[in-house]
Amino acid sequence: MILYYDACAIIIISLVVISCVLKRMFHGRTNGLFYILLGMMMASAFADLCQAHMQNYSAHTETNRILQCMWQYIYFGTHNLILPVYMPFVYSNIGMWHEFKQNRKVKGLWLGGIIINAAVLLSNIIYPWVFYITPDIEYQRRPGIVIFYIVAVFYMIYEIGVLYKYRNIIKRDKLIVMVLLFPISALGIGIQAMFPSHLVEMFMISIAILLFSFIIWREEETLDPVTGAKKYSSAHEHIKKAIATGTPNYILLVKIVNYMNIRLYLGQELLNEFLREQSGLMRQVARQTSLGEDLYYLEDGLFGFISDSCDYETMKLFAQKIRDHFLDILMVKNFSVLADARLCILGCPEDIDNFNTLYTFCSSFHTIMPETRDVMHYPDYVDDRDFKIKSELDDIIDRAIKSRSFEMYYQPIYSITEKRFVAAEAFVRMRDETYGMISPGLFISAAEISGAIHAIGDYILDDVCRFISMNDFIGLGLSCIEVNMSTSQCLEMNLVEKVGRLLKRYNLDPAMLSLEITESAVDFDPDIVDQNINRLSEMGIRFSLDDYGTGYSNVKRVTSLPVEIVKLDKTFVDGVDDPQMCIMVQETIKMLKQMGKKVLVEGVEEEKVVQKFTDLGADYIQGCEYLQGYYFCRPLPERSFIEFMQKQVLN
Numbered sequence: 001m002i003l004y005y006d007a008c009a010i011i012i013i014s015l016v017v018i019s020c021v022l023k024r025m026f027h028g029r030t031n032g033l034f035y036i037l038l039g040m041m042m043a044s045a046f047a048d049l050c051q052a053h054m055q056n057y058s059a060h061t062e063t064n065r066i067l068q069c070m071w072q073y074i075y076f077g078t079h080n081l082i083l084p085v086y087m088p089f090v091y092s093n094i095g096m097w098h099e100f101k102q103n104r105k106v107k108g109l110w111l112g113g114i115i116i117n118a119a120v121l122l123s124n125i126i127y128p129w130v131f132y133i134t135p136d137i138e139y140q141r142r143p144g145i146v147i148f149y150i151v152a153v154f155y156m157i158y159e160i161g162v163l164y165k166y167r168n169i170i171k172r173d174k175l176i177v178m179v180l181l182f183p184i185s186a187l188g189i190g191i192q193a194m195f196p197s198h199l200v201e202m203f204m205i206s207i208a209i210l211l212f213s214f215i216i217w218r219e220e221e222t223l224d225p226v227t228g229a230k231k232y233s234s235a236h237e238h239i240k241k242a243i244a245t246g247t248p249n250y251i252l253l254v255k256i257v258n259y260m261n262i263r264l265y266l267g268q269e270l271l272n273e274f275l276r277e278q279s280g281l282m283r284q285v286a287r288q289t290s291l292g293e294d295l296y297y298l299e300d301g302l303f304g305f306i307s308d309s310c311d312y313e314t315m316k317l318f319a320q321k322i323r324d325h326f327l328d329i330l331m332v333k334n335f336s337v338l339a340d341a342r343l344c345i346l347g348c349p350e351d352i353d354n355f356n357t358l359y360t361f362c363s364s365f366h367t368i369m370p371e372t373r374d375v376m377h378y379p380d381y382v383d384d385r386d387f388k389i390k391s392e393l394d395d396i397i398d399r400a401i402k403s404r405s406f407e408m409y410y411q412p413i414y415s416i417t418e419k420r421f422v423a424a425e426a427f428v429r430m431r432d433e434t435y436g437m438i439s440p441g442l443f444i445s446a447a448e449i450s451g452a453i454h455a456i457g458d459y460i461l462d463d464v465c466r467f468i469s470m471n472d473f474i475g476l477g478l479s480c481i482e483v484n485m486s487t488s489q490c491l492e493m494n495l496v497e498k499v500g501r502l503l504k505r506y507n508l509d510p511a512m513l514s515l516e517i518t519e520s521a522v523d524f525d526p527d528i529v530d531q532n533i534n535r536l537s538e539m540g541i542r543f544s545l546d547d548y549g550t551g552y553s554n555v556k557r558v559t560s561l562p563v564e565i566v567k568l569d570k571t572f573v574d575g576v577d578d579p580q581m582c583i584m585v586q587e588t589i590k591m592l593k594q595m596g597k598k599v600l601v602e603g604v605e606e607e608k609v610v611q612k613f614t615d616l617g618a619d620y621i622q623g624c625e626y627l628q629g630y631y632f633c634r635p636l637p638e639r640s641f642i643e644f645m646q647k648q649v650l651n
């Protein structure tokens with residue numbers, strides 16, 4: 001007997017085990033099955049080596065014969081388990097574990113082969129019809145051994161069939177190596193059957209497994225180095241398989257919404273440690289809940305947990321434990337962190353069966369679902385109008401741009417000194433066939449992100465200019481229309497030329513147009529914004545500063561810009577009943593007046609606010625020129641606005 005092959009097989013398998021341990025492949029079902037496979041191979045090669053050694057070198061005693069029998073039983077026992085263990089390993093590795101777990105037929109066939117092998121092997125103790133060890137400690141094959149070969153061929157055919165069935169969802173290199181395992185092992189079995197003294201069978205199988213571990217079992221490619229969770233690309237593969245095969249999966253999304261703030265607070269290194277700890281904790285909780293290890297780190301503070309083997313209740317229990325964890329103050333070194341985590345469970349493909357939709361949902365669910373720290377369940381929100389709109393917003397906006405389905409509404413602005421409406425503000429609305437009128441609060445920021453705001457902004461400016469140039473408008477006695485400008489529009493390089501062309505086209509006095517900018521636009525890129533504003537202002541266009549008092553008001557910037565009117569935000573003036581806030585508002589107005597600005601109060605809904613800012617009230621806040629709000633009039637569509645204003649003029 002030539003022993004070198006078995007010895008080499010043991011060395012190779014040991015190397016594979018060492019490399020797996022060094023790669024820290026400890027987590028998950030597939031890794032577990034891989035270790036069992038390696039264990040079976042190691043035991044089998046070792047038993048083969050021992051029995052060959054005894055056959056070559058041992059004295060012909062009865063004790064040695066029994067010992068030899070024992071090695072032979074261990075060899076057959078473990079060797080015959082390699083292919084049966086490979087079967088669940090294949091299912092788990094290609095992401096079809098649920099089929100193995102839930103399909104009784106599959107499980108029955110799998111167990112059937114193991115039981116037949118075990119029964120045949122055990123019956124050999126009573127009657128040696130599989131193998132026999134002679135008193136000279138020589139191994140003899142008997143006809144019963146054919147059953148092992150038949151069972152082995154059955155497993156091979158079955159496993160090749162599974163790989164063939166799911167060939168489209170398995171990565172090509174993985175598929176090739178998983179299939180290659182069969183011809184390589186078959187070659188070994190063939191050679192050993194023809195030349196029984198050459199123990200090449202285990203050697204060949206170990207070569208195949210080495211190939212396997214080098215080519216596809218590279219954990220560093222699937223694990224995120226920072227968090228230790230699986231990478232986005234693995235989640236991508238997992239989800240694509242679930243969708244292609246209709247495998248029911250539950251996905252738990254955990255988004256730390258204040259991730260950027262935590263990053264600023266901790267710095268990158270501590271942030272990494274923080275993420276690593278959270279990832280480790282979530283995996284630990286998953287293990288305790290018997291949910292496996294499929295935690296993925298997707299992007300900026302977003303984790304995803306995917307399971308194909310649990311029901312909704314188990315996933316919810318797991319999610320609640322994670323939620324409770326994030327409600328506590330977390331410690332990273334000596335820093336305490338309060339992570340604002342949003343959690344949502346959804347079924348794939350049950351709830352979302354399209355990869356792109358799922359991807360968009362995962363990265364934006366925290367912005368389109370309510371701000372709650374409870375665990376959300378996707379189906380609870382699908383009928384909610386705002387949720388539907390937000391989920392389909394990019395498509396809705398695209399449709400609206402193509403069909404020019406935007407409409408401008410106008411709200412009059414009241415002059416306290418002139419006691420009449422002197423101007424109006426234009427607000428855009430988007431019309432959709434399914435959802436009706438959609439307010440800008442829902443779509444402007446999405447349009448800013450997607451870039452659609454430029455096309456929308458062009459439409460708005462054009463439509464407002466058209467409105468101002470109408471004969472109907474001229475008789476309304478309004479000095480100008482205010483147009484809200486988004487930050488992205490203020491950054492457009494050709495804004496000045498664009499506005500210039502519009503004024504020419506509609507033959508307008510530039511002073512009829514007042515552009516509303518916000519402080520965020522001013523802070524964004526001072527150079528381009530300043531240039532645009534100054535050039536437009538030189539052309540005679542007016543400017544207002546919107547939403548004053550909502551951000552960190554940068555007084556230096558406010559003074560340096562040619563802004564005529566500063567609009568105090570509703571939230572800023574809402575609290576004027578409070579004496580402290582009253583002083584604050586009064587002093588702010590005084591300061592703005594000293595800078596030569598006019599002041600407008602937005603969001604006026606009640607009579608008492610009107611009194612407060614006009615000399616009608618006892619505790620009158622001086623200095624405000626204009627009022628605007630539902631108290632006077634809600635924003636109206638163009639025609640209704642004209643009618644409303646015409647009535648005012650007649651009165």
Ligand code: C2E
Pocket residue numbers: 411426427428439440441444460483484485486546547570602603604605628629630631635
């Ligand atoms: P904003 O420019 O500060 O507009 C004020 C918002 O408050 C408007 O909501 C208006 O309809 C509403 N409003 C007016 N009076 C009252 C009141 O008395 N009480 C209350 N509670 N609300 C009042 P809207 O039209 O939904 O617009 C929201 C925001 O969307 C605007 O804030 C502006 O930032 C943006 N937006 C609106 N139209 C446009 C537009 O044409 N272009 C751009 N870029 N942004 C727009």
Ligand code: MG
Pocket residue numbers: 425484516546
């Ligand atoms: Mg405004």
Ligand code: MG
Pocket residue numbers: 546547567569602
């Ligand atoms: Mg405002």
